[in-house]
Amino acid sequence: MKKMFFGFILMMSSVVFSQEVYQVIAPEGLTVRTSPNGKRIGKIPYGYPVKITEKGEAFSILDNGKAKNGNWVKLDVNSSKLILDEGINDSVLQNDLYSFSGYLITQQNFINQFEKEISTHPAFNEFYLATAYKCFAIKGDFFGDGVIDYLYRMIDTKGNVRLFIVNNQKKGSQIYGLGGAKDPFKITNYDFGTLMMIPKGTPLYSNYKDGVKRNLNGVSKNEIVTLDYDAIYVHQDNAKEGGFIYRKDGKWNWLNQK
Numbered sequence: 062m063k064k065m066f067f068g069f070i071l072m073m074s075s076v077v078f079s080q081e082v083y084q085v086i087a088p089e090g091l092t093v094r095t096s097p098n099g100k101r102i103g104k105i106p107y108g109y110p111v112k113i114t115e116k117g118e119a120f121s122i123l124d125n126g127k128a129k130n131g132n133w134v135k136l137d138v139n140s141s142k143l144i145l146d147e148g149i150n151d152s153v154l155q156n157d158l159y160s161f162s163g164y165l166i167t168q169q170n171f172i173n174q175f176e177k178e179i180s181t182h183p184a185f186n187e188f189y190l191a192t193a194y195k196c197f198a199i200k201g202d203f204f205g206d207g208v209i210d211y212l213y214r215m216i217d218t219k220g221n222v223r224l225f226i227v228n229n230q231k232k233g234s235q236i237y238g239l240g241g242a243k244d245p246f247k248i249t250n251y252d253f254g255t256l257m258m259i260p261k262g263t264p265l266y267s268n269y270k271d272g273v274k275r276n277l278n279g280v281s282k283n284e285i286v287t288l289d290y291d292a293i294y295v296h297q298d299n300a301k302e303g304g305f306i307y308r309k310d311g312k313w314n315w316l317n318q319k
Contacts (some may be wrong), residue, residue, distance in 0.1 A: 084171035087164035131163025201291035254298030
């Protein structure tokens with residue numbers, strides 16, 4: 062959602078909107094504010110659900126030179142994943158929260174789009190999309206070739222929750238699987254509550270070493286990985302378990318995030 066501006070500002074109407082579930086399709090996350098055109102307090106990552114409780118008048122913004130139509134909408138984020146910006150206290154969650162609906166589509170349309178793409182791969186014939194999870198599909202350039210790839214959280218024939226990454230290439234595609242008996246990290250089930258794309262250029266590191274938790278300032282430079290393509294982040298909600306996943310040197314790599 063870079064390089065955008067609002068054509069004009071409209072106050073929210075009091076029209077109550079059907080609380081249908083929507084899915085975020087903003088590549089870098091849906092910006093959430095305290096009021097229409099108000100202070101930004103955080104974002105909801107791509108692929109996560111959100112409910113709309115009220116809808117304002119329609120308007121347009123420009124995003125990288127292209128018009129995007131939508132409305133100011135009041136959100137119910139209780140069943141979503143809102144990542145607060147640095148310095149924002151979680152007490153803000155007690156207030157009304159708003160966003161622009163141009164980066165939301167109905168959950169059913171979101172599912173339909175990905176199931177249509179999945180159906181083009183015979184390798185997925187015996188698997189199904191794990192839609193019971195908040196996030197079950199993300200996009201990103203996970204191989205550094207400038208082409209957007211897909212990651213699906215799917216259930217295999219043994220009931221294991223697995224991640225399948227489709228490496229879309231200029232000609233054809235390759236599919237990589239994580240989870241199950243042959244997982245490189247010995248993780249059978251990828252039932253992590255959090256699943257996100259991490260943008261290129263983000264410093265990746267292990268925040269736990271020799272029994273001690275540390276932040277980025279406590280990590281030596283040779284332990285930090287900075288990619289010119291996207292990575293994957295998984296983490297178990299309310300548990301000290303997770304990590305960054307990225308492809309490098311022909312293999313999948315893991316950095317612990319406790």
